Amino acid sequence: MTVQDILAAENELTHLLxxxxxxxxxxxxxxxxxxxxxxxPGWAKAAQRQExxxxxxxxLEKLPRFKKGHFLxxxxxxxxxxxxxxxxxxxxxxLASGKSGAAVISRDQTCSVMINEEDxxxxxxxxxxxxxxxxxxxxxxxxxxxxxxxxxxFSEQLGYLxxxxxxxxxxxxxxxxxxxxxLCLSRHMEKVTxxxxxxxxxxxxxxxxxxxAAGNIFQISNQQTLGxxxxxxxxxxxxxxxxxxxxxxxARRKLAQEEGARFVDRLARSLGILRHAHLLTSAESMNMLSxxxxxxxxxxxxxxxxxxxxxxxxEGQPAHIQARQGKECESExxxxxxxxxxxxxxxxFPEVVSPTI
Amino acid sequence: xxxxxxxxxxDAVATVHLTQIVQGKVHKVHxxxxxxxxGGATDAAVFQLAEAVxxxxxxxxxxxxxxxxxxxxxxxxxxxxxxxxxxxxxxxxQELLAKVQHRLQHVGRAPxxxxxxxxxxxxxxxxKTEMEIAIAQEDYESAARLRDEIAQLLTQIxxx
Numbered sequence: 001m002t003v004q005d006i007l008a009a010e011n012e013l014t015h016l017l018x019x020x021x022x023x024x025x026x027x028x029x030x031x032x033x034x035x036x037x038x039x040x041p042g043w044a045k046a047a048q049r050q051e052x053x054x055x056x057x058x059x060l061e062k063l064p065r066f067k068k069g070h071f072l073x074x075x076x077x078x079x080x081x082x083x084x085x086x087x088x089x090x091x092x093x094x095l096a097s098g099k100s101g102a103a104v105i106s107r108d109q110t111c112s113v114m115i116n117e118e119d120x121x122x123x124x125x126x127x128x129x130x131x132x133x134x135x136x137x138x139x140x141x142x143x144x145x146x147x148x149x150x151x152x153x154f155s156e157q158l159g160y161l162x163x164x165x166x167x168x169x170x171x172x173x174x175x176x177x178x179x180x181x182x183l184c185l186s187r188h189m190e191k192v193t194x195x196x197x198x199x200x201x202x203x204x205x206x207x208x209x210x211x212x213a214a215g216n217i218f219q220i221s222n223q224q225t226l227g228x229x230x231x232x233x234x235x236x237x238x239x240x241x242x243x244x245x246x247x248x249x250x251a252r253r254k255l256a257q258e259e260g261a262r263f264v265d266r267l268a269r270s271l272g273i274l275r276h277a278h279l280l281t282s283a284e285s286m287n288m289l290s291x292x293x294x295x296x297x298x299x300x301x302x303x304x305x306x307x308x309x310x311x312x313x314x315e316g317q318p319a320h321i322q323a324r325q326g327k328e329c330e331s332e333x334x335x336x337x338x339x340x341x342x343x344x345x346x347x348x349f350p351e352v353v354s355p356t357i
Numbered sequence: 358x359x360x361x362x363x364x365x366x367x368d369a370v371a372t373v374h375l376t377q378i379v380q381g382k383v384h385k386v387h388x389x390x391x392x393x394x395x396g397g398a399t400d401a402a403v404f405q406l407a408e409a410v411x412x413x414x415x416x417x418x419x420x421x422x423x424x425x426x427x428x429x430x431x432x433x434x435x436x437x438x439x440x441x442x443x444x445x446x447x448x449x450x451q452e453l454l455a456k457v458q459h460r461l462q463h464v465g466r467a468p469x470x471x472x473x474x475x476x477x478x479x480x481x482x483x484x485k486t487e488m489e490i491a492i493a494q495e496d497y498e499s500a501a502r503l504r505d506e507i508a509q510l511l512t513q514i515x516x517x
Binding site: 034036037038039040042043118140143144147148152153154155156157158159160161163164165166168169170172200223224225226227228229230 | 424426430434435436437438439440443444447450453454457458459460461462463464465466467468469470471473474475476
């Protein structure tokens with residue numbers, strides 16, 4: 001199994017028609033876990049890290065969910081392959097930049113477990129659209145299955161013991177990737193971010209910590225992990241996502257109403273540029289694809305095209321383009337390949353019409 | 358033109374100049390921006406980097422007996438060394454935890470096979486208080502639910 005297999009395989013986030021939803025792109029659960037009796041990866045010696053990896057790897061191999069999955073050691077992958085995994089959110093930048101980590105990814109790419117990242121184990125479950133309960137249930141099952149065969153570091157007072165004080169307790173980071181062009185265009189994002197921060201939720205760009213919100217996509221997640229039960233954390237995130245979705249719809253409707261022809265014109269121009277450009281930077285294509293995604297949500301373009309837009313967003317990232325070419329390319333070459341792919345994909349797209357919602 | 362100072366850790370031009378006075382003696386250190394920021398750019402971290410040249414060691418005050426991790430390392434990385442570090446560093450981390458976390462008592466799941474008695478006791482205490490409030494507010498429905506929960510918790514907690 002190679003990274004090329006991951007790229008070639010159809011999966012929920014890029015291909016599954018009907019799984020995509022307006023506004024919420026995906027739901028993610030992450031659990032941080034560590035083995036008892038070993039230093040955390042950042043402080044462990046190479047031999048200890050290897051021992052940890054063997055134990056975790058062995059436990060994961062036995063789980064039915066990872067049958068025929070991808071078992072990847074970071075030191076056996078090329079720079080490009082590792083970058084693809086980061087762009088897919090299957091592994092973190094931190095894991096990819098070190099050589100001693102490993103990742104186990106389920107065949108359908110819904111579940112992935114990072115070994116020897118900041119913690120010994122980072123269990124991750126991702127589903128397209130808004131499925132907090134379903135995602136959580138899978139993560140809980142994986143967690144139970146792993147803790148049945150591995151001795152997990154846990155304390156009554158502090159819960160699951162993690163390398164960083166910001167993860168101790170439940171070790172749970174629940175998040176949603178949300179597409180908020182309406183709130184961005186009406187300049188409400190700053191206010192929204194402040195409100196979310198005040199209630200203990202973090203707002204990040206689409207590649208996580210320290211990244212910009214390309215394509216008006218934001219990752220919303222809980223910050224606190226100790227002193228709140230998983231149930232409370234999930235409920236709080238769920239409550240806020242519901243509010244955000246409502247606010248985003250309101251902002252879009254208001255924009256469409258107030259701007260009239262200018263609103264449709266903006267979306268149509270984006271389609272025009274994407275359909276005819278010969279060079280597209282990553283940022284430009286993300287922002288214009290964001291307009292098209294909003295157009296699909298609002299009936300300006302047929303909804304069935306939404307999954308294609310999501311796929312273009314994911315596959316238009318630099319490492320994805322290079323991996324498809326099988327070699328590294330200069331940024332202008334990448335912009336040209338990106339533009340060609342987008343042009344071909346959108347060639348048969350219908351015209352943008354006035355919103356129906 | 359005068360010659361620029363060289364970074365003490367690499368060959369680049371030094372742009373960060375620090376003066377440290379230790380026991381009445383003045384030590385000057387010069388770093389390029391990259392080397393200075395590698396050290397975290399905070400005074401403590403930069404001076405830690407400076408140890409080699411100034412021969413003044415900042416002594417760790419807390420060390421984990423299991424993995425030999427110390428508080429200087431924590432200041433550098435913001436992460437602990439091993440699970441056993443937690444009880445060792447808990448006192449020193451109280452302030453930080455109070456800032457970033459909700460409360461210093463875990464109330465969530467536990468690994469398979471671990472009965473978190475402390476958690477159950479904690480919940481029992483909470484439920485009793487909640488029941489008293491419910492009764493005072495004449496919310497008998499909630500009070501009955503809490504009474505059942507308390508009975509359930511009491512069966513789970515082994516008698517000490």
